[in-house]
Structures are given as C-alpha cells and as structure tokens.
Amino acid sequence: MKAQLQSFPQSQSSLHEEAGYFRVAGVHLYTVSHPASEPVARVLLVGPFASERQNSYLPWVRWARYLAARRIEVLRYDYRGVGESLGQFEDMTLKDWSEDLRLLAEWYAKREPALPLVLHGLEIGALLASKCFYEGVGDAMLLWSPPANANLALRSTLLRWVGLEQLLTPGADRRPASYYVRQLEEGESVEVEGYQWSSKLWRDSFEWVLPPEVDAEPGVGMGKRPVRTVKLPKEAAPLIKGGFVGSDEVKDFDWLFRENAQWIQTEVADRGRVSDVASD
Amino acid sequence: MLQAIESRELITLDRFGPVVQGTYHRPNDGDSASGNKKRIGVLFLNSLSLPRAATGDSSVYWADRFAASGYPCFRIDLPGLGDSDGELPQDLLGFINSGGFESAAAQKAREIAETFNLSGVILLGHCAGAVSALLAAAKCRECKGLILLDVYFHLPQAVRPAIRRKMSDWALKCRLGRLASNVYHQLREIRLRMRGNRLPENANFPLIKCWKELAPTGLPILILKAPARRAMGAKARTGEFDYLEHVLKIAGPRSQVTVKFAEGTDHSFANRLGRKAVEQHTEDWLKSNFPLIGRRLSSELATLESSGD
Numbered sequence: 001m002k003a004q005l006q007s008f009p010q011s012q013s014s015l016h017e018e019a020g021y022f023r024v025a026g027v028h029l030y031t032v033s034h035p036a037s038e039p040v041a042r043v044l045l046v047g048p049f050a051s052e053r054q055n056s057y058l059p060w061v062r063w064a065r066y067l068a069a070r071r072i073e074v075l076r077y078d079y080r081g082v083g084e085s086l087g088q089f090e091d092m093t094l095k096d097w098s099e100d101l102r103l104l105a106e107w108y109a110k111r112e113p114a115l116p117l118v119l120h121g122l123e124i125g126a127l128l129a130s131k132c133f134y135e136g137v138g139d140a141m142l143l144w145s146p147p148a149n150a151n152l153a154l155r156s157t158l159l160r161w162v163g164l165e166q167l168l169t170p171g172a173d174r175r176p177a178s179y180y181v182r183q184l185e186e187g188e189s190v191e192v193e194g195y196q197w198s199s200k201l202w203r204d205s206f207e208w209v210l211p212p213e214v215d216a217e218p219g220v221g222m223g224k225r226p227v228r229t230v231k232l233p234k235e236a237a238p239l240i241k242g243g244f245v246g247s248d249e250v251k252d253f254d255w256l257f258r259e260n261a262q263w264i265q266t267e268v269a270d271r272g273r274v275s276d277v278a279s280d
Numbered sequence: 281m282l283q284a285i286e287s288r289e290l291i292t293l294d295r296f297g298p299v300v301q302g303t304y305h306r307p308n309d310g311d312s313a314s315g316n317k318k319r320i321g322v323l324f325l326n327s328l329s330l331p332r333a334a335t336g337d338s339s340v341y342w343a344d345r346f347a348a349s350g351y352p353c354f355r356i357d358l359p360g361l362g363d364s365d366g367e368l369p370q371d372l373l374g375f376i377n378s379g380g381f382e383s384a385a386a387q388k389a390r391e392i393a394e395t396f397n398l399s400g401v402i403l404l405g406h407c408a409g410a411v412s413a414l415l416a417a418a419k420c421r422e423c424k425g426l427i428l429l430d431v432y433f434h435l436p437q438a439v440r441p442a443i444r445r446k447m448s449d450w451a452l453k454c455r456l457g458r459l460a461s462n463v464y465h466q467l468r469e470i471r472l473r474m475r476g477n478r479l480p481e482n483a484n485f486p487l488i489k490c491w492k493e494l495a496p497t498g499l500p501i502l503i504l505k506a507p508a509r510r511a512m513g514a515k516a517r518t519g520e521f522d523y524l525e526h527v528l529k530i531a532g533p534r535s536q537v538t539v540k541f542a543e544g545t546d547h548s549f550a551n552r553l554g555r556k557a558v559e560q561h562t563e564d565w566l567k568s569n570f571p572l573i574g575r576r577l578s579s580e581l582a583t584l585e586s587s588g589d
Contacts, residue, residue, distance in 0.1 A: 019301060032363055051336065053331075057331045058368075083331070164546070193550065194336010249329040251370065
C-alpha cells in the first residue's frame, strides 16, 4: 500500500500549519502539520473516538500549537471515515484505523531531519498508539486516559447518547442502553451521535486492549522506550467526556499542557540530543 | 489557486479579514450545469464550538450532497474555531449571540463569491451558527439566501446554574418531578399570556431587529426546525415564548420565509432522519429559489432523447 502526502500551499494557515491529505487504502486521511522552528522532536497525535472528536477538537488543536511553539513538530489527523477524512464510517474497523496509523507514523518517522518520534494517543487513540508503539514504531509514547479496552470507551459514549435521547423521547418510546447493546450484540448496527456503529466494531472493541507492558514498568515502558500514562481529571473536559459545550472548549489548559510538554522535552528531545552527542 | 483531491479541496481564505481554513466541495458536474450563468454557492458556518464537519460529520454529508446537485459548497472554520487560528473568549456563546462572528462571516462570504466567481452565497448555519449567518447576511451584499437550522432568537445561558440543572434532572427522573415541572410550565404559560405579545427580557433584540430589516426585503430564507422537548412540531413548548411565530409575523408581506419541520431527529439533525430531512428540504428550496439553468436544460434534453422526440 503506497502512502502519499499531498499538501498544498493554499491550505496553510497564518501559523504556517499545513492541511493536507494522506493516501491510505484508496482514500484520503485529513492531516494537519504544525511545523516548528529548529524542531527537537516530532509528535503524532492520535485523537479520540469519532463522536469525541468534535468535543475535544479545540483543546486538541491548541495542544498541537502549544507543542509547535516549543520546538516540537506535530502532525494530527482524522481517522478514516471521520471528520475531514474520506471513507465510510460504518465500514471501518479498529484494525483499519490501526493500519492507517502505522502507515502515517512510519511516514512521519522518516521525515528529514531525523528526530525522535512520540506517539501521543487520547482515549481510543491511546489504544491505537500503544499497538503501533508495541510493534516498534516511535521513540516514546504519551497516553492520555487510555481505557482498559476500546469497548469501555464505546460504552461510555453510548451511555451519554442514550441519556440525551431519553430527554427527547416520550416515556413509552424510551429505550435503555441495554437495548442498544443487545442490538449490537445481535448483529444490528446502531446510530450513535450521527455515526453508524456496526456490530463488528462493537464486537472487535473488546479485543482492543492496552498492552500489559504499558503499566508494567511505569516511566520505562516497552523496549526501554519512555512511556507516560496520564489519567485526565474531570477538569480536562472536553478532552475527556463531560463539561459544558460552548464554555469548556476555550478554558485554559496550561496546567495540563505544561507538564506534558516538559516530559516530551526532557524524556525525548533532551535524551535524543544526548545520544546525538554520544554518537558523535 | 486550489488543488483538488477527489471531490474536495482544502482552502485558506486570507484576502478579506482574518485567515480561515476550510473545505471546498466542488459541484460534480463541472461548470456545464449553470450554462453561462454564474453559480450560487452554499457557505456552512460553525455551530457554536464545533469544527466545520459538525456533529456526526453531518455538514460534510450535506456539502457532498448539495455539491452533487450542482451547488458548490464551502465549509469554513471561523476564527479561533476548528483549524483556524484566533483567540476565543471564555463566553463563546455570548460572543456569538452578540455578533462576534458577524463581520468574519460576511467577509468570508464576499471572499468566496469573488474567488470562486459565484453570483452569490447562501449562508447556512445551525444553532449559534444560524445566529451568525443571520447577522452576517445583513452586512453582506453577496448573501442571496439563508438556511437556518434550529435558529434561536433569545439569549440562552451556556452554563445553567447548578441548582437549575439539578431541578431539571429531578423533573425528568421521577413522577413528582414531572408533575412539578408541568405545574411550573403552566404557570409560565399564564404569565406569558398576561404579557401579551411582548418579547421576553432575554430576547436577542439586536438579532430580532436584524431579522426585521432583512426578512421583509424578500431574501429567500429557509428555517428548519427539529423536535424539541415537550413541544408539538415547530410550535414552542408550553410556557415558552413562540419566537418563530413572532418572527414570521414581523417578516412582512414581501418576505420569502419557508419553515420546515424535521421529524424523528434531534437538535443536531445528525441522525439519518435529520440528515435526510435537511437534505431534502434544502435541495427542494435551492431548486425552487436558485435553479441551475444548464442542469434543467440538460435534464429536459435527456427526457426528450429518451422519449424519442
């Protein structure tokens, strides 16, 4: 499968961010590159599950800009079938998204100049990132609120959606979450927040777990590469579920960004520089 | 200026006003459908804080569909939203309701019309995006029509006080709560009737003034309403002022306002029924108010050919 990034000067923002399309499996993934001057590391952001994208988008973009302003180049993207990426969501599987990530990460890791690559995943993105990292891609990994398995993330999204549906639905027509879970388990698809969840997506989600190595040796991680796992507190909404739409997106996340950017700088960028000097 | 990927192009609009990012959905029949006439485009504005794809990527869906019908579509991230640079205030809802995006939306409508050689632009907004669309339309010669999804004319609170949230939860969860809620809304209804047709204190008066100036000019406006809690169709729920009825009344005899109700969906219009309803009503409205001459001729020719005449 040939991966190809097509980016256009016309799609550059005032911050010199560059939007483009990355070709995978016959469709295009939407990507945004945040260049940094004199970069010391690269970070590939792997975002949360489909319907969490819209809620977390503003702080996620601000995080990318925060890093870019601190000499850390960033690439973020939309999953296939989600947001600005092409493809049909209902046909997608976690395996598809995992393969897309691997292609994108391998391409990003080979960019010049050679720099340490950090995979940073949020929620389901953390599971995808850890699989990719486990397979050997990347020099470090940062995980924000990884669920123990993908089904837990899907389930909490489903519960939130059912809660909202119940507000609008007259008593007799109200369905509990268990009704939709049963439908998914019986092979039906269910539409949740505008996305058609396939039964396969639901079934597969149980198998997508966090590798045990992630928690085994905190701070050291797989293959002695640095790994950091952060369970985001509720104040981190809307990066995680909760919060108030139209208000929380614009709040100050410096408390979260600062310590995580510092971790990248000390664990990855500085270590990279030390090893450069040693190899010289 | 632009390069294409399949049916879409990524664009940066930097000629008038702040720099914004967006996606252009090219009409899939090239330029032939409009004959020699310039086309009209549809410009999608962000709904509150959502990125330009909107809930469940519904805006992507609609833009693809309208473009397939021959109408070039543009989805942009207003300054500070989605992929566009810019600072946002903490009270984003208040900012939008007071016209915070009015100028940027009007500038971008003008830029799109000029850059893409369009006869004009129809502004499409959902919820807070509909407020921005309406305010921008009054400031923009290039705006030839409005599509307003669940537009509101009052000033809602982004974050309701904790006590009100708790009471709402209680009202939903138990029989006594529902009973108390019914009594509360009946009392509000009595108060409403005693006030006559006077607008409530939390009405967005500048927005209603803008409507009062715009609607009577005959600008084609499509209003799409989703079902609301305890409301019957497009009517307001018991105890709430019926803004829609009010704005239709003040729109005047020359107005061209169409109101459609979308059954089986919610405020986001993002589920299948909502998407289809918006798609169908909007396409009907576009075809009747902004017909594509070339497309009609081609279709008539095709009919003649198939009938053997």
